[in-house]
Amino acid sequence: MSGTVTLQDVADHAGVSRATASLVLRETGRVSQQTRQRVAESMQKLGYVYNRGAASLRTQTANTIGVVVTNIASPFFGELLHGLETGLTDSGYLPLLVNTGDNPDRQHEAIRKLREHQVAGLALVPATGTSPSLVDELRTWGLEHVLMTRYIKNIDAPYVGADDVVGGRLAATHLIEAHGCETIAYLGGLPAILSRTDRTKGVKEALKRNGLDASSLIDIPGAVNSISGLDLGQRLIEAGPLPDGIICHSDSIAFGLYRALRIHGLGTSTKVIGYDNIGGAALWEPPLTSVDTKGEALGRRAARMLLERIQEPGSPASIDKTIPQLAVRQSCGCQ
Numbered sequence: 001m002s003g004t005v006t007l008q009d010v011a012d013h014a015g016v017s018r019a020t021a022s023l024v025l026r027e028t029g030r031v032s033q034q035t036r037q038r039v040a041e042s043m044q045k046l047g048y049v050y051n052r053g054a055a056s057l058r059t060q061t062a063n064t065i066g067v068v069v070t071n072i073a074s075p076f077f078g079e080l081l082h083g084l085e086t087g088l089t090d091s092g093y094l095p096l097l098v099n100t101g102d103n104p105d106r107q108h109e110a111i112r113k114l115r116e117h118q119v120a121g122l123a124l125v126p127a128t129g130t131s132p133s134l135v136d137e138l139r140t141w142g143l144e145h146v147l148m149t150r151y152i153k154n155i156d157a158p159y160v161g162a163d164d165v166v167g168g169r170l171a172a173t174h175l176i177e178a179h180g181c182e183t184i185a186y187l188g189g190l191p192a193i194l195s196r197t198d199r200t201k202g203v204k205e206a207l208k209r210n211g212l213d214a215s216s217l218i219d220i221p222g223a224v225n226s227i228s229g230l231d232l233g234q235r236l237i238e239a240g241p242l243p244d245g246i247i248c249h250s251d252s253i254a255f256g257l258y259r260a261l262r263i264h265g266l267g268t269s270t271k272v273i274g275y276d277n278i279g280g281a282a283l284w285e286p287p288l289t290s291v292d293t294k295g296e297a298l299g300r301r302a303a304r305m306l307l308e309r310i311q312e313p314g315s316p317a318s319i320d321k322t323i324p325q326l327a328v329r330q331s332c333g334c335q
Contacts, residue, residue: 005046005047005048005049006048007021007022007025007048008021009046009048010039010042010043010046010048011039013042013045013046014035014038014039014041014042015038016035016038016039020035020039021039024036024039024040025039025043025050049115049116050116063092063093063094063120064093064094064095064096064117064118064119064120065088065093065094065095065096065119065120065121065122065123065306066095066096066098066111066114066115066117066119066121066122066123066124067081067084067095067096067097067098067122067123067124068098068100068107068110068111068114068122068123068124068125069081069097069098069099069100069125070099070100070101070102070125070126070127070128070150071099071101071102071224071225072097072099073225074224074225074250074252075251075252075276075278075279075280076250076251076252076276076278076293076295077125077295079278079279079295079296079299080125080148080149080295080296080298080299080302081095081097081299082296082299083295083296083297083298083299083300083301083302083303084123084148084299084300084302084303085299085303086299086300086303087299087300087301087302087303087304087307088303088306088307091303091307093120093307095123096114096117096119098110098113098114100127102127102128103127104127104128104129104130104131106127107126107127107130107134108134111124111134111138115141115143119143120144120310121143121144121145121146121306121307121309121310122138122143122144122145122146122306123145123146123148123302123303123306124145124146124147124148125147125148125149125150126147126150126151126152128190128192128193129192130152132152132153132154132155134152135152135155135157142313144306144309144310144313145157145158145306145309146158146159146160146302146305146306146309147159147160147161148160148161148298148299148302149161149162149195149298150193150194150195151194153194156317157317158305158306158309158317158318158319159317159318159319159320159321160298160301160302160305160320160321161195161293161298161320161321161322162195162293162294162298162321162322162323162324163198163321163322163323163324164195164198164199164202164324165198165199165201165202165205166202166323166324167198167199167202167275167291167293167324168186168198168199168200168201168202168203168205168206168247168291169202169203169205169206170202170291170324170325170326171202171203171247171273171275171291171326172184172202172203172205172206172207172245172247173206173209173210174273174289174326174328174332175244175245175247175271175273175332176206176207176210176212176245177210178332178333178334179244179245179271179332179333179334180244181243181244181245181271182212182244183216183218183243183244183245184203184207184216184217184218184243184244184245184246184247185217185218185219185220185236185243185245185246185247186199186200186203186217186218186219186220186246186247186249187220187222187229187232187233187236187246187247187248187249187253187257188220188221188222188223188224188228188229188232188248188249188250188253189221189222189224189249189250190221190222190223190224191221196221196249199247199249199275200217200219203217203247204217218236218243220232220235220236222253224249224250224252224253225250225252225253225256226252226253226255226256226259227256228253228256229248229252229253229254229255229256229257229259229260230256230257230259230260231256231260232253232256232257232260233256233257233258233259233260233261234260234263236257236260237260237261237264237266242266242269242270243270244270244271245270245271245272245273245332246270246271246272246273247273247275248272248273248274248275249275250274250275250276251274251275251276251277251278251280251281251288251290252278253274254272254273254274254275254281254284254288254290254331255280255284255288257272258272258284268286268331271331271332271333272288272289272331272332273288273289273290273291273326273331273332274288274289274290274291274331275290275291275293276290276291276292276293276295277290277291277292277293277294277327278290278295281327281329282327282329284331286329286330286331287329287330287331288329288331289326289327289328289329289330289331289332289334290326290327290329291324291325291326291327292324292325292326292327293322293324294322294324297322298322301320305318305320
């Protein structure tokens with residue numbers, strides 16, 4: 001077990017002195033790359049975990065929770081984190097936040113360092129392309145965890161998020177049945193993001209149910225931010241003509257799209273629905289209709305699920321999916 005393995009055990013296994021192993025661990029000193037690699041391999045084989053908290057002051061690391069997100073600048077994640085932090089701090093836990101930039105390698109390194117800090121649990125928004133082996137690794141370590149807003153395909157892991165198939169279907173059904181839209185575009189979101197796959201699946205289901213060709217969906221992927229929304233909007237306009245309705249992968253993309261429409265003097269010439277219903281959606285002009293996934297409440301539920309798992313380690317994985325609702329405003333054509 002990793003708790004019984006000492007630095008001396010690692011040094012003996014690697015055939016170096018304890019002092020050399022310590023230099024490798026702290027990434028200091030004049031040690032050859034070959035020796036560093038050998039010590040690192042010994043740590044992995046023996047299951048050694050550097051208790052960084054004990055190495056400093058042995059503070060209250062048992063009361064810390066690792067929080068890993070893909071984009072700390074995202075307004076939706078801001079609301080999610082507010083709810084998560086509230087749930088954790090109310091129960092006496094301190095969140096340690098890490099931003100991965102949606103990079104699986106940075107994510108793995110971040111989780112490794114959080115483990116060194118002896119966090120009591122992990123709340124994770126998985127980076128795009130996360131390997132299923134990550135969950136196996138967390139289980140091997142005995143580190144309780146909850147995935148938020150993004151799941152990992154074909155892996156049974158604790159998860160809190162929105163039912164994005166329902167969300168996509170809800171948005172498309174409104175455009176078709178309430179406003180007679182026959183051509184629809186889906187704007188933004190990278191192809192590998194499973195939430196995007198689920199949302200476009202829901203959109204296509206709505207098209208089929210209303211006698212429209214699902215393959216007619218204009219599908220334009222892209223990054224999830226306002227600058228990307230501006231660029232994607234420009235591309236959609238230049239390809240012309242505009243579809244009857246546009247569903248955006250996030251409210252931020254919708255904001256960028258509207259900037260592109262105004263640059264070209266198109267204003268409200270098409271019907272637009274955003275996703276997530278962030279706080280600024282209602283203040284936009286026109287006020288943005290958006291699929292409400294209740295980010296702050298989602299964060300509180302994730303905190304509750306993780307704390308329950310910490311109290312009962314190894315309990316079966318549970319899935320908590322929000323059924324989205326449509327916050328109807330004026331951007332979709334409603335008054």
